[in-house]
Amino acid sequence: MDIGLAVPQFGRFATLTSVLAVARGAEDMGFAGLWAGDRLLTPLQPKDRYPGGDGTMPEAHRVFLDPFAVLSVAASATSTVRLGTSALNACWYPPPVLARSLTTIDHLSGGRLVAGLGLGWSSDEYAAVGVPWKGRAKRYDATLDALEAIWSADPVSFEHELWTIAPSHIEPKPARRPPLYLAGFTKQALCRVGRRADGWLTATLPIPMLTAMWKTVCRSAEEAGRDPGTLRMALRANPDITGQGNPPRSGTVAQICDYLATAAEAGVHEVILDLQHTATSDQHLLELAGEFKARLFSST
Template sequence: MRIGLAAPQYGRFASLESLGLVAREAEAMGFASLWVGDRLLTPLEPKDRYPGGDGSIPEAHGVFLDPFAVLSVAASLTSRIRLGTSALNACWYAPPLLARSLTTIDQLSGGRLDVGLGLGWSSDEYAAVGVPWKSRAARYEATLDALEAIWHTDPVAYDGELWTVAPSRIRPKPVGRPPVLLGGFAPEALRRVGRRADGWLTASLPIRMLTSMWDTVLRAAEEAGRDPGALRMVLRANPVVTAGGSPPRSGPVPQIADYLNEAAAAGVHECVLDLQHTAENAPHLLELAGEFRSYLSAASAAS
């Protein structure tokens, strides 16, 4: 299992100093990847529950840096580590603009980008960017269609209900073909991953639930005539390190690492550790990251 880190982006970590230190040191320590998320605002009276914990939006999300800018800076500070989005709220962006931003990062990083996309969970954020909450799944599918056309055809022509791109040159293109990973847990979201993505973005779920959902992805890939073995499962973990707690969401490093090792044995290809909810500062984040990596690497060597 590859091990990645969430890049400093929100709360007390929303600074160039934190990002610079963690990006450089993560690469030097041998981490496989750096990932960013996508939050726009924190409603005072949210219409929707946050999909985690007790349903309350984490206080740290009140300060959140732009994901494209963060990855661009990370690209300039590193040379090997992969850069990913986990996940961009795809429906917020017009596809030509989204394609341009992601292609720029891929070009500037020498082809190190993993494109993770999702639907998001906050209707308040959709309203703020003027995008309808209803029919968002159809908009999502259309966004994926448009990105495919923009990235992989030349000249580009796209004619859909939501957007029209007249026959045009849209360059540069990405370096190669950036992997596209999709989030989601509903049956249709899982089947979408199998039908058209390179992998699935998931979270710290009970192992039996995780494997059941992954089976749905693999079956959908087979039904679509695709190779299930080519798909990746990327798990984002947001643990709070405590003396007690309830792993995998909280607890001591060894116990949380035990869950992640079990997830690896169940088929997870990459784990993204987001330690911004528990670390005190960037040096502490790197210290915790090193502890996790030691436990995860030791288990891998033992197997």
Template sequence: MRIGLAVPQYGRFASPSSLRLVAQEAEAMGLDSLWVGDRLMTPLEPKDRYPGGDGAIPEEHGVFLDPFAVLSVAASVTSRVRLGSSALNACWYPPPLLARSLTTIDRLSDGRLDVGLGLGWSSDEYAAVGVPWRSRAARYEATLDALEAIWHSDPVAYSNELWTVAPSRIQPKPVGRPPLYLAGFSPGALQRIGRRADGWLTAAMPLSMLVPMWDSVRRSAESAGRDPEALRMVMRANPKITGKGRGTPPVSGTVAQIAGYLNEAAAAGVHEIFLDLQLTATDDQHLLKLAGEFRSHLT
């Protein structure tokens, strides 16, 4: 199982010094990947429940750095680790601009980018960027089609009711083909992942829920004539570290308890986990200490 870390991006960790230090130290301790998320704002009266915990948006999300800039800095201070997003809200960005930003990061990192995309959950954020909440799944599919055309055609020509890319040269291209991971838990999202992605971005959850969802992804891949064995499952874990006997893994618990769950998840099919410790660590050194402890417990 590969092990990654969410790099400093939000809350008390939203600083260049934290980002550079943690990215460099994570690579030095032998971690495999660094990850960012995508959050625009914290509505005072949100229309939608946050998909985690008690449904309230974490206070720490009130300060959130741009994911493209964070990945660019992480690329500049590392040389080996993969760089991923879990997940960019794909519908917020016009495809040519999204393709350019991701290609730039892939080039700056010598081909180390893992592209992770999702639909997001906040209709408030969609309204803020002027993108309709309705028909977002269709917009998502069209965005994926446009990215494929921009990255893998020369010249590029793409048109639908949303965007028109006249026959054009769009350079540079990514280094090879960046792996594409898609997030989501609905039946439609799982079907889409199996049909057109390289893997699934999931979250820590009871294995009794995780395994049937993964089986659904694999069945979708088979139905689409794709090899389900080629797909990868990447899990985000953002636990609260507590004292012994006070937690409920995978949401909370000691490092050993959370690691026990993650090792079970790996046995159930998870290929890579990455830890987001920004909601539980008190400072950079504490975050790195926890990351090291997890690495020693994970197999």
């Protein structure tokens, strides 16, 4: 199992110093990837519950850096670690703009991009960027179609009721077609992963639920004539490290690692650790990351 780390991006870690220190430290420690998320605003009276904890958005998310910017900085400070998004809210961006931003990171990093996309969960954020909440799944599929066209064709031509790309050169192209990971937990989302993605972005679910969802992904891949053995499952963990807790959301490092080791046995290929909710400094974050890595490598 590979182990990735969330790049500093929010709360006390939303600084250039933190991005550089953690990116360099993670690569030096042998982490497989650095991953960035996508958050736009913190509504005072949210229409939707945050999908974690008690449903309240973490206070640290009031300050949240742009994912393309932090990955660009991380790319400049590293040379081998993969650079991923977990996950971009794909519908916020016109496809040529999204393709340009992702391809720029891939181009400047020498082909290290993993493009992780999702639908998001906040209708307030959709309203803020002027994108309809209704019909977002249809927009999402069209965005994926447009990205594939932009990344693979020259000249590019794309016709849809939402966008028209006249026959054009859109360059540079990625060093290779970036691995595409998709997030989601509904049956529709899981089937989409199986039909057209390279991996599934998931979270710290109960193991039976996780394996049942993965079976849906694999079955969808088989029905689409694809080899499910080529797909990867990447699990994001945002633990609160405490003396006593409720793993996998909280607990000691050893307790969280026990869950993650079980997840690896259940088929998880990569863990993405986000330690920004629990670490108190860059050094503390890297120390925790090192402890996780040492324990997980000894148990998997």
